[in-house]
Structure formats: structure tokens, C-alpha cells
Amino acid sequence: MPQSVEELKRLAAIPSVAFPGHPEEAVHAAAAATEELLRSTGLTRVQRIPVEGSFPAVYGEAPAPPGMPTVLLYAHYDVQPAGDLAAWRTPPFEPTLVDGKLYGRGVADDKSGIISHVTALRVFQGRFPVGIKVIVEGQEEYAGERLEAFVERNPELLRADAIVVADTGNPRVGDPAVTTSLRGMAAFTMEVRSLRESLHSGSFGGAAPDALAALMRMVTALHDDNGDIRVPGLPRGRFLGQGPAEEEFRRTAGVLDGVSLVGSGSLADRLWASYAITVTGLDVPSVSGAINAVQPVARARVTVRIPPAGDPKTTVNAVVDFLRQVAPWGVQTSFGDFTVGSGFQADSGGKARAALNRAMERAFGRPPRDVGAGGSIPLVNTLLKQFPAAEILLFGAEDEDAAIHAPNERLDLEELRRIATAEALFLHELSQPSALGV
Structure with missing residues (x-):
């Protein structure tokens, strides 16, 4: 974790805003940093891949051991603009650690997803129990549909039995959840x-x-x-x-006293x-x-x-x-x-979801619950159409208080540790006889 936290700080210090009018050099720098991180995990192949009309995707893979499934891991390295600098309590692109929480643009959405993948993969020291594919895109926050076209043109590159999308999170810190619907x-x-x-x-x-x-x-x-x-x-x-209780939602959303929902x-x-x-x-x-x-x-x-x-x-x-x-x-x-x-609605779940349930229960001390998300991840529905037999699992280190897309975005580092632990345990659980139907 100390290494992962330092790497998250370095990655989040790069202002990789892929919106028009922002410097493209920073976005390419984040792609290079992501490539370096994936190379450190022991994957046998890592490269940047051009995406038409967009910034490059960073791809990595390691072949599946005989008889084992393949898991695709997704995240994105671009971030939202900082917005009103006067509203930030710390500089948005100078990640700042305060009481176990890291503040800065992108520390949660979605550079925490990159780091959770990297941390989980390092556990295996290059000897992965299942096949691994990783795709990290560079323009999800603006015109993310461009990677959708790439997936449609290159289905075999990303074909997998289970897909982990690390771009959501839990309702509260320590409250494990799997997102089963997206608007x-x-x-x-x-x-x-x-x-x-x-x-x-x-x-x-x-x-x-x-x-x-x-x-x-x-x-x-x-x-x-x-x-x-x-x-x-x-x-x-x-x-x-x-769903959330009204009092909890009002607190999380910062609704002022006397203002109705x-x-x-x-x-x-x-x-x-x-x-x-x-x-x-x-x-x-x-x-x-x-x-x-x-x-x-x-x-x-x-x-x-x-x-x-x-x-x-x-x-x-x-x-x-x-x-x-x-x-x-x-x-x-x-x-x-x-x-x-397009939105997304998960099926009731199969062997991969059962393996994730066991992994999250070990990492968090309790099983996860199903939640929805009001946000959108453009790629998910395309993955569902291209790979209808694959189970798509959405979870991550964000939480409702993380202030993504807003000033003072933050990540609870203990939540990052638990999510990375859960992901590593999931990859292990998926290789066990119970998950393989043996």
C-alpha cells in the first residue's frame, strides 16, 4: 500500500483533462505513466494502442493458465476539469493527504481504479491464477463513445469471461456494494x-x-x-x-437546511x-x-x-x-x-459474481449488496453487446462522499486497500474448483 499510495499521488498530479481546450501533453503523460504502472505488474504484454479520434488506450495481458477463465480489467486515466479553483481547499493537481484521505482531482475517479488493478495484480508476482486483460482508456469523461467503436472493431482483443469495471464505488466507506444498474x-x-x-x-x-x-x-x-x-x-x-435514507442523502449531497429535495x-x-x-x-x-x-x-x-x-x-x-x-x-x-x-442492467449473477461476493466478504467483513448508479459509463453497454456471455462486475474504491466531478474530490485510502484486496481475492476465487464448476 505505501508504494501504491505514492504512485497514486504521482498519477493524480498529472492534469490529464481530455476536454477540448486543455493541454493534450498532460493526457499523453498520464497514458505513459499508466503504461509504466502496468509493466510493473508482471503482465507479459503491455502497450499503448491508438484510438481513432481520441487519446491512446493502454492495454496489457497475460495468457490464461490451461482451463482457466480470462478476466478483463477496465479503468480510465483521464479526469474531469478542476472547475472553480477557489472552491478547492487544496490544489486540485497537488494530491494532499489529510487524515487517511487523499485529496485531488482524479484520485477517486478514476485513477483509484488504475491503482486498485495494479495493486491487486502485483500480489501474484507475475503468476496469475487466471488470464488477465487490462484496458485503460484516455477519454471517458468527454466523448467516451470513441472507445466503444474501438471495442466493436477489435472484439477479440478484449474478449473475456468476466469483466471488472473499476469506475464505481460503495454507498459509504466500509459498506461493500456491487453496482448492478447504470443510467x-x-x-x-x-x-x-x-x-x-x-x-x-x-x-x-x-x-x-x-x-x-x-x-x-x-x-x-x-x-x-x-x-x-x-x-x-x-x-x-x-x-x-x-436506496439511501433521505437524511443520509441530504448529508452526502450537502442539501442546505430548509431546502427540499x-x-x-x-x-x-x-x-x-x-x-x-x-x-x-x-x-x-x-x-x-x-x-x-x-x-x-x-x-x-x-x-x-x-x-x-x-x-x-x-x-x-x-x-x-x-x-x-x-x-x-x-x-x-x-x-x-x-x-x-446507453445504460446497463446486470443479470442476477453467475459464478464470477459468486466469487466476487466471497472475495468482498473476506476483504470487508460482510457480503456486498446491490446498488444502482445514477452516472453513466459509456463502454459498459458496448461490452455487454459484444460479449453477452461475460459477467460484468462494477465496483471500486469510490464512495458517495468522494466528491467526484466536484471540488475537493477525495479517496479514503483504507477503502482503496480493501478494494484492491477484494480484487486480488476475486481473481484467486475465480480459479478455484467451485467457481469452475468442478
Whole structure:
């Protein structure tokens, strides 16, 4: 673990943001560092592989011993942008250890996944009990569907009997869980235009149509007063498992006193089985740079989370059609920069899930429970389609308090140790006669 923690610090210090406008050199540096880490595990083959239109994937493998299954391990080395630097208590790309927790962008999502794989594989000192394949991609956080096309073109490279996706986590530290459902995702940018150019708000305000006001009316029309979605054809769903208690969710989410939650149904329904629409960005004048003007153009980035069985393309079409219908005053609207990704629903589980249950019980002291995840991992559904006989297992070192995609992202190092232990035990358990049906 001391070695793993130091390597996580070095890896997380690389600002590998694969979004447009960020330095590409840092992303390639993270790929090189990931390649070096995989080489240290004893895998017989490690290389960087070009991915069309994206950053390279890092691939490693070791052949299966006779009669043994093969396990594919997945993670990603790119990270979200740091966002508002003023909101960070420590520098986002200077990983800082405080009371057993490591703070920094990407320490949890998803460089902890890389390190948990590396730590688990090192246990075997190059003598792996099962076949191993590893794929670590470099652009999951932005346009992750590019690796999907790579998988579809290279199925034999990644074919496996079980697939471990280390890009989720537990509800709480020390509370083991396996993610059995993921919502899909769609995102797009909306632009509203009403004037050729900005106008003096004193001379023209009150009659000239304000593009920002039109945009605000459109996005607020997406939800009713209770916070439920008003777009036709996007019904609420149901999650049959147990979700978080409201008090626990309010604490984790940081909901302020006196502020109510939004939407209807159980929290599990709202978070894991229903649609959610969020405006994640606005291109409008800032308060500090505001001038007395009626705005001619305004833009918004809209993200839609989609239940596992929902169709992303149908969903995004429904949302766009609704926004066009509610656009006021005949303003001109355009939509672009679309991103879509399908959801995932696991089967009840087979031999690999049983082996994971035993491994997690040994590592955590109790068996795991099934949970859903409101986030999306674009690759998972493609893996499911390409390898329908493979069991896909989602777990990892993140937890609900890890603040992924937010300021002050952090990783509990004891959770990393338990997850790496569980993964090593899983690889061992999968090679035992009970898992092989012998």
C-alpha cells in the first residue's frame, strides 16, 4: 500500500483533462505513466494502442493458465476539469493527504481504479491464477463513445469471461456494494438567438426580446414545481433494491437546511431508475462583467440521465422537441455537440459474481449488496453487446462522499486497500474448483 499510495499521488498530479481546450501533453503523460504502472505488474504484454479520434488506450495481458477463465480489467486515466479553483481547499493537481484521505482531482475517479488493478495484480508476482486483460482508456469523461467503436472493431482483443469495471464505488466507506444498474446519458448544447447584437437595456429593454430570458424560460419549463420532468414520454421508473435514507442523502449531497429535495418516488427510483435533466453550463455574461444590455444570444449545456432500459437517442430527441415547442417569442434555436451513452442492467449473477461476493466478504467483513448508479459509463453497454456471455462486475474504491466531478474530490485510502484486496481475492476465487464448476 505505501508504494501504491505514492504512485497514486504521482498519477493524480498529472492534469490529464481530455476536454477540448486543455493541454493534450498532460493526457499523453498520464497514458505513459499508466503504461509504466502496468509493466510493473508482471503482465507479459503491455502497450499503448491508438484510438481513432481520441487519446491512446493502454492495454496489457497475460495468457490464461490451461482451463482457466480470462478476466478483463477496465479503468480510465483521464479526469474531469478542476472547475472553480477557489472552491478547492487544496490544489486540485497537488494530491494532499489529510487524515487517511487523499485529496485531488482524479484520485477517486478514476485513477483509484488504475491503482486498485495494479495493486491487486502485483500480489501474484507475475503468476496469475487466471488470464488477465487490462484496458485503460484516455477519454471517458468527454466523448467516451470513441472507445466503444474501438471495442466493436477489435472484439477479440478484449474478449473475456468476466469483466471488472473499476469506475464505481460503495454507498459509504466500509459498506461493500456491487453496482448492478447504470443510467444512460445524453448531452447537448442549446443556443438561443433573438437579436443581431446586444442593445442598451434602457433604450430597448421592455420590447426587445432578450435571448437570456428566453433561454431561462425554456430550461425552467423542463420541470414542474415539484421538480418532476414535464417532457412527454419520460416517465418515472422503479428500482427494486434499497436506496439511501433521505437524511443520509441530504448529508452526502450537502442539501442546505430548509431546502427540499425534488421529484417524486423513492430516492432509489429518482437516482437510479428515472430520468433526470440538469443544466450543467451556461454561456452568458458573468456578474462581474455585466453591462446594461439586452442579450442577443445565450447558450446552455443540457445533460439527461436515462434509465437503464431507456433509449438515449429517442430521449434526446424528445427533450429537444420539447424545448423547441416552449421557446418563447419566436426566438431562433439550434442544438448541437450531442453525446449519447446507453445504460446497463446486470443479470442476477453467475459464478464470477459468486466469487466476487466471497472475495468482498473476506476483504470487508460482510457480503456486498446491490446498488444502482445514477452516472453513466459509456463502454459498459458496448461490452455487454459484444460479449453477452461475460459477467460484468462494477465496483471500486469510490464512495458517495468522494466528491467526484466536484471540488475537493477525495479517496479514503483504507477503502482503496480493501478494494484492491477484494480484487486480488476475486481473481484467486475465480480459479478455484467451485467457481469452475468442478
